[in-house]
């Protein structure tokens with residue numbers, strides 16, 4: 001399978017390494033035309049305002065919405081989750097607006113700008129080492145969004161059909177279980 005990583009800004013190489021570790025082909029996506037060749041895409045962590053601007057500039061906004069309409073899976077991590085969200089607390093500037101979640105940016109405060117913790121993630125792991133870096137969290141979920149993980153009473157992982165969003169960076173550890181889960185989602189939607 002060919003899996004894309006949106007390569008406009010952020011932790012691109014690390015996600016590609018994880019996909020390759022799982023024996024699949026990783027493609028750095030820089031042009032919308034490349035979306036036709038891949039089965040699923042990861043939107044990495046980074047800075048959501050920057051990624052959001054570049055998405056518009058290069059026409060990825062409508063292209064990724066179309067990609068999603070075809071039920072091709074999308075996995076947003078950290079800033080990528082913010083890009084997927086239908087609502088961002090305190091602003092009307094949403095990006096793709098695909099997933100029925102409301103997120104709060106930089107939500108863990110100053111003392112916890114960046115930290116690591118072990119998470120239980122439904123269907124994935126009981127002890128997933130998660131790295132949070134100026135992370136958002138999910139304040140509210142709607143419709144058929146399934147909550148996969150909660151930390152400190154905050155939702156930090158969720159799935160809605162072919163969409164997966166997590167508040168942390170699963171590509172910075174060498175634990176491939178969450179990427180494996182995403183590959184299983186792709187296989188499920190291929191049928």
Ligand code: GLN
Nearest residue numbers: 045046047048078079134
């Ligand atoms: N704080 C960033 C934002 O709001 C997200 C940080 C990250 O992706 N590690 O976009």
